[in-house]
Amino acid sequence: MNIPQTLIQSLREARHVVVLTGAGISAESGVPTFRQAQTGLWSQYDPQELATPEAFRRNPRLVWDWYSWRRELVANALPNQGHLALAAIEQITPKFTLITQNVDSLHQRAGSRNVLELHGNLSRVKCFQEDIVIDEWRETAEPPPRCPRCGGLLRPDVVWFGEMLPARILHLANEATRSADIFITIGTSGIVYPAAALPPAAIRSGAVGIEVNTEETPLTQSMAHVLRGPSGEIMPLLFREAWPESDICQPV
Numbered sequence: 001m002n003i004p005q006t007l008i009q010s011l012r013e014a015r016h017v018v019v020l021t022g023a024g025i026s027a028e029s030g031v032p033t034f035r036q037a038q039t040g041l042w043s044q045y046d047p048q049e050l051a052t053p054e055a056f057r058r059n060p061r062l063v064w065d066w067y068s069w070r071r072e073l074v075a076n077a078l079p080n081q082g083h084l085a086l087a088a089i090e091q092i093t094p095k096f097t098l099i100t101q102n103v104d105s106l107h108q109r110a111g112s113r114n115v116l117e118l119h120g121n122l123s124r125v126k127c128f129q130e131d132i133v134i135d136e137w138r139e140t141a142e143p144p145p146r147c148p149r150c151g152g153l154l155r156p157d158v159v160w161f162g163e164m165l166p167a168r169i170l171h172l173a174n175e176a177t178r179s180a181d182i183f184i185t186i187g188t189s190g191i192v193y194p195a196a197a198l199p200p201a202a203i204r205s206g207a208v209g210i211e212v213n214t215e216e217t218p219l220t221q222s223m224a225h226v227l228r229g230p231s232g233e234i235m236p237l238l239f240r241e242a243w244p245e246s247d248i249c250q251p252v
């Protein structure tokens with residue numbers, strides 16, 4: 001792929017690089033995206049149907065088991081070159097903010113530090129009644145397990161459709177978006193809000209917009225640069241062209 005020199009120059013000179021990632025950056029780690037048909041047991045379900053409080057109230061066991069299957073899948077996945085390149089860019093640029101819609105911890109496992117998780121994290125569990133994170137619970141014969149404090153059902157600490165995003169995280173994401181010199185969207189279909197409103201907001205504030213995606217999205221038209229292809233190949237290439245003297249560390 002030929003990366004425009006103007007893009008490379010903007011990246012090297014940027015004071016604040018902001019990145020928004022979606023499920024596409026984890027695809028090359030073997031973690032299915034929301035748009036890919038779900039594999040096997042889950043192929044009959046639409047993620048947008050399962051990732052809701054209504055689905056959990058209707059069938060807590062089914063939703064809990066879906067997240068347990070995803071937790072297992074993610075635990076066996078490794079960060080790929082796309083995640084690692086972002087961790088390397090964070091080390092080199094004066095200021096770097098990584099905003100992710102993903103709940104799989106792969107950015108943190110790749111070494112990224114300043115990560116804003118808009119939609120929570122699969123590895124955390126909270127009480128459905130009290131809305132507080134629970135660190136320890138007893139497994140029960142009939143999942144989901146119960147809150148040791150109030151006996152309510154436990155649920156994954158992720159943001160479901162129809163639920164508000166964590167206010168502080170969203171505030172920090174909006175603040176970073178407004179001050180970005182460069183805003184790179186990677187592996188997101190750009191249709192879920194309020195996350196999808198961030199790239200256009202950055203461009204309106206004067207950022208250079210870059211999209212890294214295997215397909216066109218509703219965000220494509222507004223971008224200054226579109227790098228069409230898999231992020232696991234494009235991001236290391238971008239890093240090496242901008243900082244040929246530096247290296248991308250391997251996962252710890």
Ligand code: BV8
Nearest residue numbers: 022023024033034035101161162187188189192193230231
């Ligand atoms: C909210 C966590 C205020 C859970 C997720 C009606 C009622 C209620 C709300 C709404 C409504 N209408 C609209 C809304 C707002 C709604 C929304 O936006 N709906 C959409 C469908 C229109 N949003 C919400 O509900 C949000 N909350 O608005 O609260 C409110 C409250 C009440 C009432 C009104 C408003 C909460 C949204 C968060 C939902 N939780 N995840 C979990 O993980 O289980 S969303 C989930 O799907 C992801 O986190 C992500 O955000 C979203 C889309 O997934 P992507 O990451 O983009 O992945 P996707 O599969 O879609 O695309 C992958 C992309 O990668 C593709 O483009 C593909 O081409 C590309 N790709 C693939 N491989 C590669 C690649 N790119 C590069 N390299 C590769 N190798």
